Amino acid sequence: MNLEVRHLAFRHPNASSDLFSDVSFQLPAAGFHALFGPSGVGKTTLARMLTGDIRNFHGEISRDGSRRVLYTYNLERLPGWSSVRRHIEETAPPARRRQAGELIAEFGIEGCVDARFSRLSMGQQNRANLVRYLLQEFEVLIMDESLANVDELTREKIILKIKALFPERCFLYISHNVAEVARFCGRVLVLRAASKAPQVVCIQGADQAAERPAPPPQLLERAMLEIVHAA
DSSP: OOEEEEEEEEOOTTOSSOSEEEEEEEEOSSEEEEEEOOTTSOHHHHHHHHHTSOOOOEEEEEESSSSOEEEEETTOOOOSSSBHHHHHHHHSOGGGTHHHHHHHHHTTOTTTTTSBGGGSOHHHHHHHHHHHHHTSOOSEEEEESTTTTSOHHHHHHHHHHHHHHOTTSEEEEEOSOHHHHHHHOSEEEEEOOTTSSSSEEEEEOTTOOTTSOOOOHHHHHHHHHHHHHOO
């Protein structure tokens, strides 16, 4: 399933200027990709447009296929009426429930998953919430700071596990960690302020074809930061 944005423009109600103006890009059918940029440029707003939660924009968002684009974010909360394990198992489609135990173990939350959500640390909460989404039916999953408050080694393990378990799915990872994005993400969409043109610059990263090795993360980091801060 390809996801394509063409000439997207958006302005918040009562705002004096556009948040986006003539934004265009395309994501391939599968892979682990990133949306990167400084705070305030509209990464979360753009993510909400891709899911259909925000509709009052100009331009076109199109995607092949019929399954859903899902969005999960840092600080999202599960209800407190049961244990985390019970909630995950009861909300997962029947065909996916057997995978719940594997994800719980790989994400390092086995020791706390029988507690209520409110009893978990913020990092544990984010991991539990991400497990819940990975068990759903989706073609694109947007992860908005979904691994915040998780230590670096565990984040790396989780990202690699997601890439291994879901090679046919498309992930759009929103993060401020430039080194992590450069290392693990295939296409990096760098989003800049509306006053800077072009607003979205696509950098090819870690998932390129084997005959075209990805550039070293240090070069990608430098390129990303130069784009964000360029006049």
